[in-house]
Amino acid sequence: MASSSSILTSPKQKNSPSIDAVLGSDDLTTEILLRVPPKAVLGFKLVSKKWLSIISKTSFATRHTLLNPHTISALLLRVSFFFKELPTHKYVSLDVDGRSLAYFSHDFLDFDPTNNPGCICISQSCNGLLLCSKCRWHLPERFQPINYIFNPTTRQFAMLPPPPDDGQFFDSIQLVFDPSESSCYRVVCTQFFTSELKIYVFSSETKDWKLCVSQENFEYLPINFTDGVSWNDAVHWISPMGNGFSFLLDKECLETIPRPPLPENWQEQNFRYFGESGGHLYFIGVLEGNQSPDDLNKGIVSPAMSHDQIPDQSIVVYTMERGFSKWFVKYCLHVKAFVMAYPEITEDEDLAASPFSAEKGSVRLLSFIDGDNDERPLLVMEILGEIISYCFKDKTFKKILRLPFKHANCCAFNYSETLSFIG
Template structure:
């Protein structure tokens, strides 16, 4: 009787699996509750799963569900030397992640040809809710122009933006990605007539529009717009003496007051400006190699900057004496700020730093330090301290391009590339996943 009972239970389980597998609506509801990384893996289980996961409506629904459940959070960081834009380093931050998707665009585009134009420079300039803003410089026999690419590293999709009509001006591209509202991403093109000129034009690109729409003009002398940060429904720009933001809904630009600048003759006082977990942070320093500074936060209601954390790296420098470097200018401290990471609990908030040979998480409350990753020698040689660009990686299925062939073919190929990369790294969910991949 016991054997018959166990057999009956097994038959019930098999029957339930068959019902779920054959019911597209029920299967979709189950898949919607899985994280992005699992969906990318499961997209190569079979054609039915692939057609569901790569379907446009499913992907948009998945993005919205993550946004409304506040489940969108960075799981890693890409960083590299701001001066050379070479040797991108990927740094997983999630406990269950051993690697981040590669960024083959940098290798594929440099020294290549697009539409007859030779690409001479390619770099990442911004990250926003799972998408990366990439800029490449293309040279023709007559002019040099900047073009933009929106790229989703999770599934390898990219969208080449149309060339802005006034391409001979100073051009800056900024990315807005909001998974909770259609059209889910937009791109701003900010242009000025020349360096130092105050007349600024802002144009917007929306997916499927295939053109830029001019939306507002304003005045901002000596302001750069290549390091925008999306926060609280707006893109924020900051410089030495002024700060502006572009509100996405009203499509208007306004200026906000800057916090007091630290004293000292050093002019480039902004050491970090970024967002994490709904918080906008700013770090200003008195000197290039200051070991004592404050982390500021902008209040959503009062629009005022206030000191959130006091940082003094004396104990960190004592623990890692390799940070002390004697130069012709005197003693300098070798470190770069990658990110201010806010934890679920206040005592989990850290300052992520690179120091010679290591990535270190400095706890902003407990004042302790933990080595996150050892950096190999060839990487250390390329990290120019104080000149490091860092961009968040967030797993997302948000679509960035229209499929020119059937979604079953193109989407399967795009997602399977990332899945194959995960397989090569041995980063699987378990034996059941291995079984599915084997029979895919």
Template sequence: MKATAFSSVDKSEDQESMAVVPVRSVRRRNVSDPSSEVLETTDLLQQILAKLPAKMVFGFTLVSRYWNEVIIDPKLVCHLKVPRNPTAVFVRRSVMHNDNVKFTHIPLEGVAGGGGARIRRSTVSLNLLENENFTNVPFVIGHSGNGLMICSSCEPRCYFLYNPTTKKRERIPELKTSVVISMHISFQASGRHKIVAVYSTSDKLQLHVLEPNKSIPHWRNTVVDFPVLGLDVVNYGYGVDIDGVIYWPCYKSSSLMLFNVREETLQWLPEVPQPYNKFSGITYFGECKGNLRMVVNSSMIGPTFDMLELKPDHSMWFIKYHIDLTPRVRRTNWLPILVLALLPGEDQEEDDSYLIIHILTEVVSYNFKDASMRKLCDLCFRPTEYLYLRSEPWNYVHSYLQNPTYPRLTAS
């Protein structure tokens, strides 16, 4: 009897447990994600991106249109740690006709860290007008600086500001003059840039500056007087921009022409003292860590040559490095050497710079710190190509670094 009583009690408890309990609907509260708020705050996002390596930030331009606009903002570019070392070098090959302008692209990423350079066997061309009325128009590189290039077409003549990192380009307004001698990019401390053009009209040289404008960019005449005339004296095709000052060398002397873009003043430095009795042309002319560097033909005797540096007060040139390639080559007579690029390194205090040079059929890197050399790749030039590369390097060798700055001609 007790067992039966217990079973009836258990049965009633089971029925109560099996009873349907009504489910009360609970309204879900929207909780904001802090990470999404961060990503939607432009100023905060730029502060975060400025702490990251520049190469990583470049890849974020593909995330969305908003991210692309944030990254190419000049405010971020000013604080972004853009790589100091050139990313690659474009070497223009010899051409017989304008429709055959080709370049050899030599990547330099990883060279400072001990890596090599794998070049494409086939040359490349710069076709910047694929979406316009005329296609397959060859382009040549006129000037390169801080990741941007000024490219010009052969026929018809037009100029573009081109970014090889983002593949973006913007057409430069036509400068209605007789002859455009050269165009240069000058970068300002604010992160913006201006374009400077040297042109001649009626046997007179003039300077125009392309000013950023909220509506339409326009050329403005600086009305500066050139202290030295004659295109056979100053090499206006070899301009180097350092902190808003453009330096132009001379063909057969150590004189310099300086144009301060901010102040719009032109200065002539006649015969800057240099350590050679004879000045016979320039093999390299560029910038390294804020200083002007130069390699002259007079120093290239056999497998040795010197790299000069200009003192900050422009008082004289002095020998910064004596480069000896004897461990690499045993020829003591004249040796064909081409300077392709200078990698300043990432360390401001310790000189960890590399020089990229072409010797015979090889591209090698030379470490200034320990004078070590390393082969990067094989590269052969025809005799005519070498003649052009050696006599006019400013027209045929152009290095560039990765920079996400969109080529802007208008103020944002």
């Protein structure tokens, strides 16, 4: 059977009446193209001028974004080595066909035609859009980065104007984009100096910054403003001890985050990850003992009982209820599962004694990926120079990528394809 592309492009092929009906109806063609994955849709621009016109419309991109679920299809890795000044970026597919890794082309982040000097790095990822920063290393103002919003699927980008600043404040920005709510994106800039907090919001609709919060004598928590997480039309910050606050964009105000039900012996070094996936907020840490979600939700913490070389520890995944009322434990993973899959962890006495140690542990959490129907809850980690994933559903490990060197600094960003328009 001839492929659909050959039927549509061959001038010698006589089309059937049904195909002619489809090709002659812009509405029907649009409805079909709206259900095609983003990258395939872009390839169909070459079929005809009519298809190019349909796909190029902003209204088409908006409808396509709303109709297609934003499933995380890949990880974007930013890898830095202590002897290299500039980081490298890698694209890691999460498809189940075994093709796990595809390297970025050398010019993947070279999207600015003005060729401003500097190196572009990925800072954040939010529902298919990337927040990228370019530092001008050789200029006097090198510490003032140029910030971009970039859609890797469509290669569209927009340069963000610098937020208002008198030079006294440390700036931290956070991308907020929820295509199920709006086709517009927003950027939240947090400025904190001594005890004064200011929060500005940039809207792609107004193309301007707006001062939303100006608060003196702000009670500063030991949190990192650069680690904000976008979820449920708000930006959230949390400390390793579970205390934090949120900036609600619709109300333009701050609210306190409920603290996860952490045990009394919880310490800062137990914290490992804070992020969003599948429409849920997650807080992940390490507890002593072989824990279970049901017991932890009842307030029962199992004591550590290990009497051998392998420590008695568990990775515990807390998730926030959508109503933002409380946290509950969703998953637990015991450290012995790692040792069974990666016995080399026990070869080093220090690592074997505490593989999840925040200072020198052999296991580093990079990301958590959850689906809408629990089909693919994945914990992504770096273990002894390898990027691996653990699936909570079938309790299996999968090797994703081996890094060239064991001692590398690796950051992971969840990524999904989108046709979302960047104005």
